[in-house]
Amino acid sequence: MSATYVCCAAERRFGKDSMGTLIQGAMPGEGQALLDRFAGQVQTIYLDPPFNTGKQFDLKVRIGEEGYRTGARTMMLPAYDDRWPDREQYLQMMRETLVLSRALLKKEGTIFLHIDSRMHAHMRLLMDEIFGENNFLNEIIWSYQTGGRAKTYFPRKHDVILFYAKSRSYYFNLKGAPMERAQARSNHMKRAVDEEGRSYRSIVSAGKEYRYYDDEPAYPGDVWDDISHLQQKDPERSGYETQKPLKLLERIISCATQEGDLVCDLFCGSGTTAVAAAKLGRRFLCVDQSPLAIAVAGKRLSLTTGGKETGFAYDVEAPCGADNCRAEAEVFPAISSYTVRLIDFACEEAEAQGVKGLDAVDHWSAGFIQGDTYRGCVSSARTGATPALKTVMEMPVCAGEPCVMIVDIWGNRRFYLPRRRY
Ligand SMILES: C[S@@+](CC[C@H](N)C(=O)[O-])C[C@H]1O[C@@H](n2cnc3c(N)ncnc32)[C@H](O)[C@@H]1O
Secondary structure (H helix, E strand, O other): OOOEEEOOOEEEEOOOOEEEEEEEOOOOOOHHHHHHHHOOOEEEEEEOOOOOOOOEEEEEEEOHHHHHHHOOOEEEEEEEEOOOOOHHHHHHHHHHHHHHHHHHEEEEEEEEEEEOOOOHHHHHHHHHHHHOHHHEEEEEEEEOOOOOOOOOOOOOOEEEEEEEEOOOOOOOOHHHOOEOHHHOOOOOOEEEEOOOOOEEEEEEEOOEEEEEEOOOOEOOOOEEOOOOOOOOOOOOOOOEOOOOOHHHHHHHHHHHOOOOOEEEEOOOOOOHHHHHHHHOOOEEEEEEOOHHHHHHHHHHHHHOEEOOEEOOEEEEEOOOOOOOEEEEEEEEEOOOEEEEEEEEEEEHHHHHOOOOHHHHEEEEEEEEEEOOEEEEEEEEEOOOOOOOOOOEEEEEOOOOEEEEEEEEOOOOEEEEEOEEOO
């Protein structure tokens, strides 16, 4: 007998304080619901929207134990489509999202809009219009070495991050993101060692000598060339195309927010903003239209180490996957706990693509249903270090009905009441 399919509107964690919420929803449609709950509460917003590239982007997933163990079994799944019927529709989506973003911000809030040369000029004008020319702070150039080598024009090797404030009383702390002096640009300066043996670089301007000691931190300017794009084999890589490096978000969040502040990303993709925010002790509100993005972001959060522990707690609000699969799971009572066993998972659609049984499961958890909310207690995810899923897990006895959540490799989350063995 199979486990019974149920649908839960939200997923939350038992026991740990949640660092934030991942919401599956499309902008600007999701806008009003966000405003109803978060208007005027956000300290900083980072937006890395589609760039109107005319391309489709994929997630490279590893399949089953073999996929994680050897990397030999993988699949490219469509993550998002950046093809637009015309530029006006793209600009309209961005306009509405930026108006909404402004309303989400606190008076002291700021926004970072990541864009490239395709839409940069349009976005600069749109940002001036929505946030006000007087609230423009920086045009940050993120310069990197990766990408193609054009021959008919100079290779394009940078993105632009437009930085605006909501008002003149915005919060910003340049010293929040110190860099090692060696990383800062100083090639043109003279090197020397002072009488105490400390090495420094110096420059003379208008007759005055300025010294920059190697053992003192430097602070970033508006050209960032010390953060590289993720390399092919970078351990940070989730397989989600267009994923940005954590260092980039850590710099932004460290300078634009303080501990406990709310950070928002309305195109969160693989969850880089959420992970950076949680690591820095900030709360997050991250939205994406793609179920794959929400699944990847959630998995990254639960595998990230922060402080002494591995795994940040977070909430998910996302539609349930369709009731078109069959799960076999059972629950046994022990003295003060339950043992939950995941036996099988079968989906015709998955099997049609050659993915059978538990190979279709990327991660799962066990917990309890309370009202229309699933509260997870224990979880197991496939990773390079642990390619096999745990199929038996123990969880404490809590209020509510025992339940399992299965997230398949397509990012669909389904909930099942396991068969009771008592
Ligand atoms: C450039 S990617 C973001 C990558 C992300 N910064 C990261 O580090 O992984 C853009 C994301 O926007 C999402 N997206 C596209 N259109 C959207 C919309 N209208 N509403 C919400 N998300 C959208 C896509 O699914 C994609 O994940």
